[in-house]
Amino acid sequence: MSIQNIEHLETDHIPFELGPLHPLLPVPLKVFLELDGETIVSCKVETGFLRRGLARLIENATWRQGTVWVGRMDSETGVFYELAYAMAAEKIAAIRVSKRSQYIRMILCEMNRLTNHLRYMAKLAQVIGATSAFHYLMRDRERILELFELLSGARFNYNFIKIGGVAQDVSEGFVERTIEVCEGLQHRLNEYNELLTLNYFFIERLGFTGVVFPDQAHRYSVSGPNLRACGVNQDLRKSAPYLRYDDLVFTVPVGAGQYSVPGDSHQRFLMRLSELDQSLSLLKQAAEQIPAGEFDAFFEKDIHVPKGSAAIAIEGPRGEIICELSSSGGPQPEKIRFKTPSQGVLSLLTEVLKGANLSDLPSVLCSLDISISEVDQ
């Protein structure tokens, strides 16, 4: 065969099944791949391995019990689901939440965003073999979890945001400790930059892999840092402010393609790193500006939510969380439905993985930050 004909040489495609539990996969998921050598030709995804029927469980629980279940939508970012549920119920019942409670909620949200982004970066570092960075990031995440423990007594599944307010006021020394932790972590960001962002091998592994284009992202309802990494400036905290975000000063980081191209795995990592900086600043501002006054929470056994329905959209660490809630005026929610950010990203997988190298599968999956708990509910 002449050298010109080598291009026309074809090899058989290899079917390759992974999951649902597999070291290559960050979440319980079944992936059907078709490989041409080490290149992924096509990809199909099967989910449902973590299905718990949470919506039904919430609908069968009372309004107060519901706050416990919503946090289980995703234990890593549970605060946001508690907030979305509480805000939707408050909208139907026209409950006004005090300014202090709103600031406490905002502090909780930013702390939760920090823990999620630190975990994300740690996981990504581990997946591509930067094990030292993994330990540094997890150590810093521990400081935020300690703050959570100081405030709510729990490190996960906080059950802290209640309909009408929060479970309790901030504990003594919490604000001072929060400011101290924020200042400490701000210095660590430079270290992460040097250790990961500017590392030649790190850029080589993540740059130009798993590229998501803005039109693709819109088609699959991708939101949050994954969308902003494509260069789209969209953040609900800025475009449709809730809680007291309009009192705080912050800018929305957008992927500009430094070191690689907008929308690739490296940009998604950079976006989280920028958001860490942003969240630390927001957390510090919120802790410094927290107003004096009463916090408020309803401790009655049965909360009365009148007939009606509401939809609330908030900016979670993975993207937009939409909670649609309706009440028949009874002791339980009539219908609840969550639109979670991971649902869109999971649908996008089939397109993103096409043409990728098999070795990049874990890093691309990790960089998209899919929570299967959110998807399977």
Next chain:
Amino acid sequence: MQGTAFFLDYFVQVLKTFWLGLLPFWFLVSFVEVKLVADLQARVGPNQVGKAGSGQFFYDLLKLLQKRSGHSGTFKEWLGWFAYFFVFFATLAAWPMHSKGILSNSDFALFVPLLSTSILTLISLFLTSQKKTVEKTLASFRSAGFFVAGIFPALIILISVGVEVGGYQWKEIIDQQSFLPGSWILFKSFPFHFVGFFILLIAGVFIFNVQPVDAATHSLDLSSEQFPSLSGVFLLLLRMIRFFMRFSWCIALVALYLGGWNLPHQLQIALQQAADPGWLIFLETLWTFVKAGLLSVGIALCSHIIPRIRIDQASDIACRILSPLAVLVLLGVTLYRLF
């Protein structure tokens, strides 16, 4: 009779080196490695068994020895294991550990490490390509890919050392150096050998699939390891072989560039004149192992910071950076020697 005596002597030497030299150093290097890496990663590291976790190595060893292997061991696999050990033991006596221990100090001696690694890679290919799963087949091809990426620059650098010394015998190379760093080949024909040292080091990391160039065997890059079903004694053997491969490469680097077994001149003369060569062998081997151990720990520390690279990236580095640089080193050394 003479042949039998030679082989007996050979085996005694191999066993002595293995039990008295390599096994204690496996423990020492592993212990220093885990403690330093833990310190680097702001962890405590193993601290439960023995003082400062010094017993952890033996605890793990005993645990693996007691564990069921869960491995049927087909004829081909046993053959593969036997070949692994045969190659390892056959080359052990040719390693430059002390001045009295090289049995085959021929012009070919310098290339023995490369030959043995080639055989090991072929065995690895043979073992894994027989598996009818996608990941094992890919693993074997990746191993071969890394080997091909590293072998060319390594070969060129070995030739450049030969050009510097004027021969390819271990003894010749080490005798041209001394205890003091100023006489090491690393600093001769500066900066060519200095660059050559790092090329050979990286090429070795490629050839042996050592972290961070371990995409051929890493579970997260390949869905499962090259030897996924191994546990118990078989896993212990695999770990041992992988450590010894890295350590052996470090011994070669020490001999080629870092003064080899050379002790301080006065001490070496005194020991050579002594009736019993035991102390000379012991101290020379110890000094070689200490240097190789430090090098091995250095590689381990770097590998915990640098992210793992893909096989195509490794080939790219080998083709675009290592190989042209190796050729430049060879040309540079040749011109340096000529003029």
